[in-house]
Amino acid sequence: MSVTPDEYCQHKAVQSGSSFYYSFLFLPPERRRAITALYAFCREVDDIVDECTDSGVAYTKLAWWRQELARLYAGEPQHPVARALQPAIQPFRIKQEYLAEIIDGMEMDLSQNRYLDFAALEQYCHRVAGVVGLLAASIFGYRDEQTLTYAHTLGLAFQLTNIIRDVGEDSRKGRIYLPMSELQQFEVTAADILHARQTENFTRLMTFQIGRAERYYVAAFQQLPDVDRKAQRPGLIMAAIYRALLREIEADGCKVLTQRTALTPLRKLWIAWKTWITV
DSSP: OOOOEEEHHHHHHHHHHHHHHHHHHOOOHHHHHHHHHHHHHHHHHHHHHHHOOSHHHHHHHHHHHHHHHHHHHTTOOOHHHHHHHHHTTTTTTOOOOHHHHHHHHHHHHHHSSEEEEEEEHHHHIIIIHHHHHHHHHHHHHHHTHHHHHHHHHHHHHHOOOOHHHHHHHHHHOOOOOOOOOHHHHOOOHHHHHTOOOOOHHHHHHHHHHHHHHHHHHHHHHHOOOOTTTTTTHHHHHHHHHHHHHHHHHHHHHTOOTTOOOOHHHHHHHHHHHHHHOOO
């Protein structure tokens, strides 16, 4: 039995077990379909980088997706995710250059596995998460342009949280997203991370990373105009879930080298519902 493009995207979102899924649940159907299709697009291109052991093959697949974006905006998409995105492009002003920039971010993962300083890391975060925030804000709806600043900052906060949570997992793939200059500052070596050495200095380094991510959340909330708070509730739900995750990591002693902290589906659902009714 064949699945529809929307069903394909829905399966992709549920299968990932992502916190994003919980923030979509309360949206009206048209917006929920659009954000689920956007999320599925991000998953498709991210999975290419994560699952292809040959970088040449990964580059070829990402190049195919660039061509698919051209087909999508010409009204001739082939992939189920692109076909699910098509009806959302006009009503929600989904920009082709933003989708292309997400692919640029994925290509960065193929060409580098270290970041010299936070400015370099922030450029990566902008591409893989900041522009996703801008696209999501358009889908959720806004009246004040300032909401786009909020959405971009919140996207960076989410990516910084992902980086903190996944330090161990990324290191096992030979990747370190923590800036090298900050490793030096806290006297942590790349070898400490690659060999999962949980030192006091490493814990201090991670506490510093958590503090910065928190500052990004606070800055984002300050940038969100009151007029758009209700429309942007899905992002606020995600923020509540991710901040709870950060608190768990810190309370657990930042043991991210050897374990991946996660909240239970029931807890995510509880946080989502509580946030939805209080915003």
